[in-house]
Amino acid sequence: MCPFRRLLSLSRPAVHSRRSVKTQSVMDHIACHALGLNEHFPRALLHGPTSLGGLGVPSLWADALAENIAYFLHHRRVADDVGQPMKVSAAITQLEVGIGTPFFQLAYEQWGILATSSWLVHLWQSVSRVGINIEAACGHHWIPPLQTTSDGYIMERIMRRYSKKVCIKLNHCRRFLQVVTVSDLFLHDGKRIHPDRISFQKSPRSSRRYVE
Numbered sequence: 204m205c206p207f208r209r210l211l212s213l214s215r216p217a218v219h220s221r222r223s224v225k226t227q228s229v230m231d232h233i234a235c236h237a238l239g240l241n242e243h244f245p246r247a248l249l250h251g252p253t254s255l256g257g258l259g260v261p262s263l264w265a266d267a268l269a270e271n272i273a274y275f276l277h278h279r280r281v282a283d284d285v286g287q288p289m290k291v292s293a294a295i296t297q298l299e300v301g302i303g304t305p306f307f308q309l310a311y312e313q314w315g316i317l318a319t320s321s322w323l324v325h326l327w328q329s330v331s332r333v334g335i336n337i338e339a340a341c342g343h344h345w346i347p348p349l350q351t352t353s354d355g356y357i358m359e360r361i362m363r364r365y366s367k368k369v370c371i372k373l374n375h376c377r378r379f380l381q382v383v384t385v386s387d388l389f390l391h392d393g394k395r396i397h398p399d400r401i402s403f404q405k406s407p408r409s410s411r412r413y414v415e
Contacts, residue, residue: 227264234260292323294345301358307337350386381405
């Protein structure tokens with residue numbers, strides 16, 4: 204075992220807390236000084252495996268991310284008192300993003316602006332940063348359904364057309380109205396915008412979609 208793993212583990216926050224790049228940088232400096240290295244020593248060599256010529260000093264951020272992924276997957280599988288709130292949090296985040304693709308499979312850099320900060324959103328940010336894909340088994344991640352064969356998700360269209368700043372504002376309006384798909388905006392004939400949407404009244408069809 205690397206002699207600095209104990210140092211890193213003692214400095215590691217609890218598994219449910221957020222890990223920052225700043226914290227990792229501080230620990231890297233401590234490790235470099237302990238080894239008699241310049242603080243600008245290449246991090247790839249510092250954390251790289253000894254079999255490839257690295258020093259094998261554990262990365263606090265990578266270790267924490269692995270723990271968080273294991274923590275999340277375990278509790279979601281057993282569906283215990285921790286897993287159930289995670290399920291609810293995932294559904295809320297999915298509604299906030301407002302499209303039919305599971306948010307863990309989306310690029311956080313592009314879509315994360317639509318979600319409220321939470322432990323789960325932070326996990327999404329971390330796995331997206333390193334290209335890890337968390338995919339739920341069929342039926343285990345709730346997705347807001349389309350209502351017709353010609354229906355579409357409002358945010359998919361908005362994100363293709365407007366800047367991030369405008370998308371955030373429009374998404375706040377969408378969430379207030381509790382609408383997800385284009386059909387939520389129109390009357391049953393699909394040709395006229397519902398008067399309640401124009402007067403900024405919430406969708407009467409939204410309750411079942413926002414409670415599931």
